[in-house]
Amino acid sequence: MQLACVTFHFQGKHVLSPEASFHPKDLKSGCCGRMESFPIRTVEVLCLGTSITLSGLFYYIYRKKQKTVDKLNEAPRLSLDRNLANILNATPGKCLQYVVIEGSVQPVKEPLRSQFQESCAGVIQKLVLREHRLVWNGLARTWTDSERFLHQRVNEVPFNLVGSDKAEVRVLCPMEASGLNLEVVHEKFHPASYSFTDIISQYLSGKKPKGQLETEEMVKVGAMLTGVGELFLDTDHALKLRPPTDGSEFFLTPLDFETMQMEQEGQALMWRVVASICVVTGVAVLLWVVRRYYRHLKAEKEREQERRDFERLCTTEGGDCDEDAEPDYNTCVICLSSPRNCVVLDCGHVCCCFRCFQALPEPVCPMCRQLIKRVVPLYQV
Template identity: 50%
Template structure:
């Protein structure tokens, strides 16, 4: 495991950082392409000149356009069950249950919600000219296939759940405490200003239709103008770009840390080799005048009793062993005073 330049934890961090960086960059490029395509798309208003614009292009279909108009139903509009004066062409009813869940780690109750019921109703509708001319209309196809439904909240009510003593006791035992139900209604109202971005096709009967692009490019239906859609997409693209950059910096930090550790180990290894060579040279000079048949000298190593003392242990300063015995120490502590050894230098005896 010591031969690996990265620890297992660093390998996991590096792999996940690179994977997330690649994923976030892919999402950034995907959104950036959509932004570029919307910028290059023709910006049209619903009016009588749309058929002539299509005829001038020599095709009955424009691959990607941004068109603005006023929402009008083809036949009967949807009526809100809570506000009879409100009429729309898309209606979404959502019933959510809110409850508190006991978090044993944080020692507190956290809010949680789940969708109990969701219903979406639509009727055929068109984008009409603000002037109200019947000839200036564009039929909107497959509105549920849009990236986001262009609806706004028109009704919201929260019904709180009542609890008895037995209910409260069971809630604390189970760790779940219901709060109530949130009922909301969202609608695309008749007369709203809507921007559609997609494929504009001219049918044989002369009617214009806005539909999802055949190449799979994003199909957008949003309240407001196309510049608001562009600003939202730019914000999302920038978010994924910065997320990719941060993950890339995290991976670079892991690699830099591993390189610094490898350089430090290499430097320490070189110092140890130089130190060992220095002690070997000192040992050869000292052994040249030593007679091994005699009794051990007074300055012999206290461990092996054969070699001369040739190490100065710092910071305590004791001179008590040879370099080979120092290398064999199980713990880097002085054998005399048991203090930690920071470094060792050779002893030159004149």
């Protein structure tokens, strides 16, 4: 028996993507199995799903903020004077759904007195006691600051917004309003004291108290507030401001209307930018997957073309390179079913069939792990 061979150069490329899984049954599959053999990585799925979810969430927040900005732009600004009652009397239902008014804070009865500043009085009082401590972070190997609320109490009394000519508007449900920033009238830090036993227990528990911060915040009497909400005339002919019944955002803030409007527009723009970044990230991940799939298809086509060139060379030289034959000896060391019909060079091993050679994740000999520079078909004559 005489052996003959024809040189068939390997192009120095990976004919199969390293991510693709290999099984001997896949050698018989055709183009219909390309998509099934293309793996979608878990990281790509997570990134794509996360970007879609976050972009949808951030876009929802942006639309909500933008709706608030549009409502503020359309809201009429009314002067707090005696004519306000006449305007509401002429309005159907004696109610304006969304208006802007400004006035100074005056209590209906006795105001709240500060517990720490004798001369300070207000209509809303917030007392907070926080504990500041250091917590050991085992991952960063350092102490980090943290705080927790030990006590919080909020007191309020009914109050009005008073205009220039003593016109009054009663504010209902002020704690439901957005932008109600209370003024800090008292703040004191009480540092913690340690004994030797406390220091040892702190290092064992990983928690080291720094002290307690005591604060008092108030909406002072006479402070100027901007209210945005639903204004109506009650049965007792009293003007009242309450949260809008249509679900629009209720505002009560010490800022003037122009500053508050710019702040809301900035927040809407920020959420729009964040949503756009998430969308761009999702598109980038999708394009990366499409690019990988395109390269996978290209490698599959090159592999198929090399197989056809190999069969054509075998047919041209009159040899027998039938891989479907199943001899009882000299079988491929990879699939263990087809005959060995190619020689890998430079090592010269005859160890596999051409289909298994094409399916190798990397161009190295399966026997000696030497780099394959070219392959030649082997056939009987």
